[in-house]
Amino acid sequence: MADPTTYRPEPGEIPDSPGVYRFRDEHRRVIYVGKAKSLRQRLNNYFQDLSGLHPRTRTMVTTAASVEWTVVATEVEALQLEYTWIKEYDPRFNVKYRDDKSYPYLAVTMNEQFPRVQVMRGQKKKGVRYFGPYGQAWAIRETVDLMLRVFPVRTCSAGVFKRSAQIGRPCLLGYIGKCSAPCVGRVSPEEHRELAAEFCDFMAGHTGSHLRRLERRMAEAAEEMEYERAAKLRDDIEALKRAMEKNAVVLTDATDADLIAVAEDELEAAVQIFHVRGGRVRGQRGWVTDKVEEVATAGLVEHALQQLYGDESGDAGGGAGNGGVPKEVLVPALPEPAEPITQWLSERRGAQVDLRIPQRGDKRALMETVHRNAQHALALHKTKRASDLTTRSRALEEIAGALDLEEVPLRIECFDISHLQGDDVVASMVVFEDGLARKSEYRRFQIKSFAGQDDVRAMHEVVSRRFRRYLLERQKTGEWPEGEENGALPATPEAELRAEEEPAGPEPADVRGAGRDEDGRPKKFAYPPQLVVVDGGRPQVAAAQAALDELGIDDVAVCGLAKRLEEVWVPGESDPVVLPRTSEGLYLLQRVRDEAHRFAIRYQRGKRGKRVRRSPLDDVQGLGETRKKALLKHFGSVKKLRAATVEEISQVPGVGRKTAETVAAALAGTQPSAPVVNTATGEIVEEE
Structure with a gap:
């Protein structure tokens, strides 16, 4: 401290x-x-x-x-x-808000030649119109199904679209009238884009003009006694009205506004946002946060506005969600001072934004509804997390007590080794902070210095590589002067320290680096743990401790968890530390160990699945892929091809006498072996 x-x-x-x-x-x-x-x-x-x-x-x-x-x-x-x-x-x-769920959006890809309507999650893309967020993906699909009767915009994937264009035949939606089939030229790109623009216009709340136009066309068709066309237009109008009914009218003056409400206690806060467009609720979302800093309601509102509109630029995103700053933003408390926030929002929108607290009428009543939703979200969140927070704290304290640590291990790193009978030796590093997995900082290593079933040696290597990188980063930032006693790095080329990494997002994202550099930006391996856990018993623990000792690191504790009896081993002790089976500390160590094992196995299986044995035909000089396939198709397997004569081989179309002699000679020098199997799928790739 x-x-x-x-x-x-x-x-x-x-x-x-x-x-x-x-x-x-x-x-x-x-x-x-x-x-x-x-x-x-x-x-x-x-x-x-x-x-x-x-x-x-x-x-x-x-x-x-x-x-x-x-x-x-x-x-x-x-x-x-x-x-x-x-x-x-x-x-x-x-304050860091976390979505209480992953919200799907209805997206229209106006950045493509033929815009597509689809469900999207995650980060927003430039040139895409977003509507929502919706509570469930099925709600989007139900709305789109109704809208496609009137606005038959493409919904198929790029692969389906390309295939339909190649074969000159549309998909099922094109036959039943729910797609204008631009893939086969039924409409031009300009006509299809106009359809997509009308779809977006309707979803943005401009519904009256579309309904009036359809009603006028229906009346004209009835006067001309085209009753089938009139009936279709009638059904289209009903479909649009049903789609509109799914969004309740809450503000009669067709207001565009976002309403933000906050429910909080001393430790946590929940934020709820209702997106109102054209007087109708078009989307809803919620956030929760731990109040790790002293902050009032006005401060929570300010942070919410930053997160909600921080990445927006004007109203380009359009639509009914938070894809743009609306004319009005209604909040429970104004930030102090409010003028900079109002000016910032107006710059994001490109027009004046009214940031205020609703005092009376429909907007005040709707704000109370949003606040009730926030209170419910906070109560639900606390029900799910209250015992969890207590349990994690108790688990960390039990681990610190059992291992005689001076402080609670807020950051734990666990290492595991995985291989298949000595082949494809890999290792994993998983990180838990405050008892929760930090997947963005997971790392994986490929053991390259040796091959074989030597988990102890592999553990020594991977721990050495991880902490050599840590010391290297400290030397770069000047925190550990080069050549200082206990701090001098072994003479190892930096290239050899480089780990093959797979940082994990959901599973896993392409994000590089753990820790921070001198400016606080992400940097690989720059932040040390308080505890290193290895998957194994006394030999693996001794190897990890030896790696740290060789590097002069004495402020990181080490322990191992053996699977057989779930015993906790510490360096230099002949007997393990036995935690009770009901111990929360043991349960946390098991979760950390199992996560490292899962991550290592996943990497090892992926490498194994990509490694498929070469065929003996690959070594035949001058034999290309086409003739290889022709030979295997004709004879059925390499085994039968090996038994064939030169004359039989030369009868295969495209294979001449000289090539047949080369193939026969090459196969005569090889020995039959087991079937070639893709170990990831269990499929026989080539039978010999």
Whole structure:
């Protein structure tokens, strides 16, 4: 625990102007980002007597080891820079909203030649119109099914579209009238794009003009006694009305607004957002957050606005979700001061935005409904998480007590080795922080220095590689001077330290690096754990400890979990530590170990599945893929081809006498072997 007076700026150093400040810990990680109208006044509040600070603020300033700031011209610039840094550094003490579920959107890919209507999740893409978010994906498909009667826009994938264009025949939707079939030229690209634009216009809330136009066309068809066309138009009108009925009218004045409500207690907060377009609720979403900093309702609203509109630019996203800043944003409390936020929102929209608290009427009543949803979301979240938080804390404390650690291991890294009878030896590293998996920092290693069934040697190598990279990063940032006693790295080329990594998102994303560099940005292996867990018993634990000792690292604890009796082994002890079967600490270690095993097995199986044995025909010079296939098709297998004569081989179309002699000679020098099997699928690739 650091003393804030050790890094407090000297009097007069802090400017009395708007700006953004960053607190860093001893590893140079950014742990908190904030903005202020007056940097001097705000930062001085952090360096008062610790007893006068809020408990969470006190934890933050005692965790920090330094503070720095950047001066900007206006409060709006400070707001934008604060949001950018929070996204970049992911500071642990800032409010970070988490979606309480993954929300699907209805998306129209207007950036394609033939726009497609589909369900989309995740990060938004430029040129795509989004509507939602919806509570369930089936709700989107039900709405689209009704809309396709009137707006037959393409919904098929790129592969289906391309195949239909090649064979000149549309898919089923084209035959039943729910697709205009641009793949076979029934409509031109311009006509199809116009259909997609009308679809978006209707979904954005401009429904009256479309309904009036259809009703006029239905009346004209009836006057001309084209009753079948009139009946179809009647059905189209009913389909659109049913689609509209799914979104209840809540504001009679056809308002475009987002309503944000907050429910909170001392530890957590839940935010609910209703997206209203054209007076109808077009989407709803919710966030929850742990209040790791002292923040009032107005502050929670400000953070919610930053997250909701931070990546938006005007109303280009269009639609009924948060794909653009609406004319009105209704909130339970205004940020202090409100003018910079209002100006920032207006710049994002490109027009004036009204940020206010609803006082009476329909909007006030709707705000109360949104608030009830927020209260329900918070109650549901606390029901799911309350016991979980307590259990995780107890588990970490039990581990610290059992291993005689000075502090609770907030970051645990676990290593496991996987191979198939000595082939494709790989290792995995999984990370748990505060008892939860941190999948973005998972790593995988390919053991290249040797092959064989030597788990102890492999464990020594992988732990050495991981912590050599840690020391290398510290040398680069100047935290561990090169050549210092206990800190000098072995003379190993940096290329040999490079691990083959697979950082995991959901499963897994292409995100590189764990830890932070001198600016707090992501960096590989720069943040050490408090505890290293290895999958194995005393030999594996001894190997991991030896690797740390060779590198001079003495502030990282090591233990191993043996599968046979679930015994916990520690270095230098002849007997294991036995935790009770009902221990939460043992359960957490088992989860960490099992996750490392799963991640290693997944990597090993993937490598194994890609490794398919070569065919003897691959070694025949001048024999291409076409003639290889012709030979195997004619004879059925390499075994029968090996038994064939030169004359029989030369009868295969495309194979001459000279080639047949070459093939026969090549196969005569090879020995029959077992069938070639794809070990990932169990499929026989080639029978010999």
